[in-house]
Amino acid sequence: xxxxxxxxxxxxxSRARKKKGKTICFxxxxxxxxxxxxxxxxxxxxxxxxxxxxxxxxxxxxxPNEDLDAYPMDIDNDLRLAAVAGVTAVFLPQKEDIYPxxxxxxxxxxxxxxxxxxxxRPVHFGGVATVVTKLFHxxxxxxxxxxxxxxxxxxxxxxxxxxxxxxxxxxxxxxxREKDGLAMSSRNAYLTADQRKSALxxxxxxxxxxxxxxxxxxxxxVIEKEISCFIQSFPQTRIEYxxxxxxxxLETVGVIDKQILLALAVQVGKTRLIDNVLIDPPQ
Amino acid sequence: xxxxxxxxxxxxxSRARKKKGKTICFxxxxxxxxxxxxxxxxxxxxxxxxxxxxxxxxxxxxxPNEDLDAYPMDIDNDLRLAAVAGVTAVFLPQKEDIYPxxxxxxxxxxxxxxxxxxxxRPVHFGGVATVVTKLFHxxxxxxxxxxxxxxxxxxxxxxxxxxxxxxxxxxxxxxxREKDGLAMSSRNAYLTADQRKSALxxxxxxxxxxxxxxxxxxxxxVIEKEISCFIQSFPQTRIEYxxxxxxxxLETVGVIDKQILLALAVQVGKTRLIDNVLIDPPQ
Numbered sequence: 001x002x003x004x005x006x007x008x009x010x011x012x013x014s015r016a017r018k019k020k021g022k023t024i025c026f027x028x029x030x031x032x033x034x035x036x037x038x039x040x041x042x043x044x045x046x047x048x049x050x051x052x053x054x055x056x057x058x059x060x061x062x063x064p065n066e067d068l069d070a071y072p073m074d075i076d077n078d079l080r081l082a083a084v085a086g087v088t089a090v091f092l093p094q095k096e097d098i099y100p101x102x103x104x105x106x107x108x109x110x111x112x113x114x115x116x117x118x119x120x121r122p123v124h125f126g127g128v129a130t131v132v133t134k135l136f137h138x139x140x141x142x143x144x145x146x147x148x149x150x151x152x153x154x155x156x157x158x159x160x161x162x163x164x165x166x167x168x169x170x171x172x173x174x175x176x177r178e179k180d181g182l183a184m185s186s187r188n189a190y191l192t193a194d195q196r197k198s199a200l201x202x203x204x205x206x207x208x209x210x211x212x213x214x215x216x217x218x219x220x221x222v223i224e225k226e227i228s229c230f231i232q233s234f235p236q237t238r239i240e241y242x243x244x245x246x247x248x249x250l251e252t253v254g255v256i257d258k259q260i261l262l263a264l265a266v267q268v269g270k271t272r273l274i275d276n277v278l279i280d281p282p283q
Numbered sequence: 284x285x286x287x288x289x290x291x292x293x294x295x296x297s298r299a300r301k302k303k304g305k306t307i308c309f310x311x312x313x314x315x316x317x318x319x320x321x322x323x324x325x326x327x328x329x330x331x332x333x334x335x336x337x338x339x340x341x342x343x344x345x346x347p348n349e350d351l352d353a354y355p356m357d358i359d360n361d362l363r364l365a366a367v368a369g370v371t372a373v374f375l376p377q378k379e380d381i382y383p384x385x386x387x388x389x390x391x392x393x394x395x396x397x398x399x400x401x402x403x404r405p406v407h408f409g410g411v412a413t414v415v416t417k418l419f420h421x422x423x424x425x426x427x428x429x430x431x432x433x434x435x436x437x438x439x440x441x442x443x444x445x446x447x448x449x450x451x452x453x454x455x456x457x458x459x460r461e462k463d464g465l466a467m468s469s470r471n472a473y474l475t476a477d478q479r480k481s482a483l484x485x486x487x488x489x490x491x492x493x494x495x496x497x498x499x500x501x502x503x504x505v506i507e508k509e510i511s512c513f514i515q516s517f518p519q520t521r522i523e524y525x526x527x528x529x530x531x532x533l534e535t536v537g538v539i540d541k542q543i544l545l546a547l548a549v550q551v552g553k554t555r556l557i558d559n560v561l562i563d564p565p566q
Contacts, residue, residue, distance in 0.1 A: 019304065021302070105392050105442065106390075108391045110388075140450075
């Protein structure tokens with residue numbers, strides 16, 4: 001497994017592989033790897049000749065009051081896990097290499113970033129789209145894999161990839177959960193024992209909504225009310241959004257008569273957690 | 284010379300060439316080719332194995348009151364000239380193929396587009412940067428050549444290419460002029476015989492400024508006043524800007540003590556003309 005610490009070295013590595021006709025699968029991350037990331041690497045391993053992992057805590061996707069400086073890191077452990085997962089190259093750049101002086105270009109999407117997490121994180125998805133564009137040009141993958149826990153991010157990357165005609169197949173990896181249902185996240189590391197219990201309110205709400213819809217409930221407002229009360233019954237929770245929306249456009253739906261995305265963002269203590277599920281109406 | 288009318292076909296063509304190790308030089312245009320475009324093709328011809336010309340009148344770089352619908356076209360003549368210049372593939376896409384329904388992604392630069400032509404054409408350079416990004420992904424060139432008459436465009440493409448880590452060398456082609464000095468432009472076709480005479484005020488101003496600076500004038504305001512009076516002495520002229528600026532940042536300079544860009548935009552009748560020159564102060 002090679003570790004490439006500058007974009008020049010990474011580009012050289014990828015260019016050399018491409019020239020030999022090798023295909024490249026790419027999993028971009030912010031590090032502090034957990035089983036969710038590993039599942040993306042496992043999904044990618046058989047798809048291409050090379051498997052590239054990037055670890056970069058991207059400052060441009062954090063707002064001024066977000067957890068950039070506190071974001072958890074453990075590079076040594078990440079590299080161990082990457083080697084076990086069969087990664088062939090790790091891209092580990094410095095901030096100054098990715099954002100040199102006079103950097104001034106951004107990727108903007110007109111519609112998708114303004115829903116869900118974008119409402120409270122106005123700069124977030126522009127930062128994501130921009131760094132992913134750069135990473136795509138540096139790593140030159142044939143396939144790139146993103147986790148479905150960040151469903152909105154995945155949709156934005158897909159849209160951007162279509163719109164800008166990238167020659168890259170975008171794949172989504174399923175959400176990986178702890179045994180009790182909590183969606184894996186690097187930010188779970190912030191939770192105290194009590195908060196960890198309250199964090200279960202997210203996955204349980206999604207499950208609950210699925211059951212109510214299966215019984216024939218078509219009105220999102222009815223279910224939202226139920227979920228809202230349920231989450232608020234857990235200590236230290238503050239709901240940011242509960243959204244029943246179209247999985248393609250992320251626009252709110254008024255009635256559940258086709259597949260919908262139910263997406264949640266809940267602050268537990270000071271930690272912002274998200275989760276989501278696709279739900280089909282009963283036949 | 285192959286003519287490729289969809290982005291899928293163009294991508295396939297380029298991918299096949301790249302797989303064989305061929306290099307690609309790319310000259311993007313809006314068609315109605317003149318000697319300025321031909322000089323870019325001639326510059327590109329010896330640089331790579333393949334020479335690709337694109338012809339696409341990009342709607343997203345025209346403002347609502349600009350000349351999108353009137354923009355001159357003569358595809359048959361363009362193809363003849365391309366063949367003579369040694370073009371190996373022409374990319375000739377339809378608007379709907381480049382901007383399909385639900386298209387929503389744009390490339391935005393924070394600083395460079397707000398100077399010079401961007402002051403009167405606020406959407407122009409975002410449209411240029413976006414379509415060039417798409418064309419780069421479709422054509423996959425090793426080298427791309429842009430004319431220096433659109434100096435600001437060239438700088439924006441350079442900056443975007445650095446910022447987004449495209450693996451593409453950006454080259455500028457010199458301004459090609461008629462015998463009397465008028466910079467070649469597809470928009471010169473709009474000029475009446477009288478306006479054609481007034482259009483000479485641009486190149487003559489640039490020449491005049493060079494002489495004044497060579498004599499030791501360091502104050503841009505003095506020269507601007509002189510040029511302004513000169514241009515206004517020609518019938519049907521309306522000055523949009525006369526800018527003495529830093530060639531890298533396009534920011535206005537207060538004193539001419541290093542190389543500057545002198546850039547002009549002048550409306551002649553209803554036709555907007557631009558021209559520019561780099562001027563060094565005397566040693």
